[in-house]
Amino acid sequence: MHGLFRWSSKWWPGAILLAVFWGFAAWTSTEPVEGHLAARSNAAVKDAVLDKKRVTVAGRDVTFAAEAFSNTGRLAALEAVEAVPGIRIVNDETRLVPEAKPFVWSAERDVVRLTLSGSAPLPQVKGRLVEAAKAALGNVEVADRMGLARGAPPRFDAAALLLLEQIGKLKDGKLTISDGKVSLSGMARELGGREAIAAALKNLPEGFSVAGNDVKAPPYVFQAYKDPVAHTVTLSGNVPDKSVHAALIGIAGRRFISEKVVDNLKESIGAPASFSAVVVPALGALSRLSTGTLVVTDREVKLSGDALYDAAAAEIRAGLARDFPQNWQYKPEITVKPPSAPVDNTVCQQLFADLLTKARIRFESGKAELSPDSLGLLDRLTETAQRCPTANIEIAGHTDADGDANANQALSEKRAQVVADYLVRGGLPAGRFTAVGYGSSQPMAGNDTDEGKAQNRRIDFVVK
Incomplete structure (x- = not known):
């Protein structure tokens, strides 16, 4: 008995050591197994449309949490995880993304940024809207304040992208989708922008309509x-x-x-x-x-x-x-303006000649009625006459040779008098002016061309 007791006392330390080795082996083999199960579970749902996805593994048990955008999608993702080889139990912590009623999305532009707010139906749609906003506005900051929600009307992303294409036409403003109703407000960046936006809205996808368009045009x-x-x-x-x-x-x-x-x-x-x-x-x-x-x-x-x-x-x-x-x-x-300095008669004559070289006094065709085109010239002629207060001035009317000579003579006299009357209305003494008509008797050019005739139809100022 004594010898057997000694043998037993030697066996227990070995058993303890063996148990330690077994525990260590089990511990070192659990982590790789859990890692493999987690990787397989994530791979099983990598193509599923989910938000806030999380997979945790304890042994061969998996806890799967995610927010899904439809019940069909949620069940499909859950079934994909359950089908992963090696998993014993799946703890289902999935849920549906909340539904927005009404489903509202907006893009609001101010001087420095574009803010996207409201709801988007899917993460990839949310990303496309942000990229479309950046593409539409170049260097303008885009602030993404969109959440994710169910309940978007069919073809929501097409309607939102169409609106974002218009945002560059606004200096400031807001575009809103509420279910299938579209509303716009703000100030167009350029003239024609309001009309261009209205034309684009005719291409809204089926199911969408314009509830209000209060985009204003900039001042014309x-x-x-x-x-x-x-x-x-x-x-x-x-x-x-x-x-x-x-x-x-x-x-x-x-x-x-x-x-x-x-x-x-x-x-x-x-x-x-x-x-x-x-x-x-x-x-x-x-x-x-x-x-x-x-x-x-x-x-x-x-x-x-x-x-x-x-x-x-x-x-x-x-x-x-x-x-x-x-x-x-x-x-x-x-x-x-302050009056210009007086000049002598010689300078006065030169000033008249300079003005009448640049332009001619125009009349309505065949009449002694001043054309509005000549009022600026007549004011300068009046100002010049005011600068030479001692000069007496002959205002000479001339015509081309077309038509009856007597009629041309009378017309030249009437036109000369009309010009003299204009200067008198400007405050000059009537006694300083003599209106004379010469008809077609003193041509400056030949009357065989339109250009020559135009030169001959004239009013001259002659300082006496």
């Missing part, structure tokens, strides 16, 4: 600036179409006799009614100023600058108030 602005130093008149802003554009450039070329016309106009839709009827006389008024600025905005006209003499300033104010349509506002800020 036409501007003209007369620079006496650079001798330019710069036209900028908007005109309705090519024909109006060409007409205004032509009018400016005739009315601004000493200035180069700089054309920075662009053709844009959205012009207010009576646009041309307002801009044409307003340009004529600017041509009569020594320096000035014209701004036409929607239904308001602002004209500021210096007239050449007092009577011209009063006539410009009265003329615009009379010529504009009643639903337009006119805001004149017209002063009178």
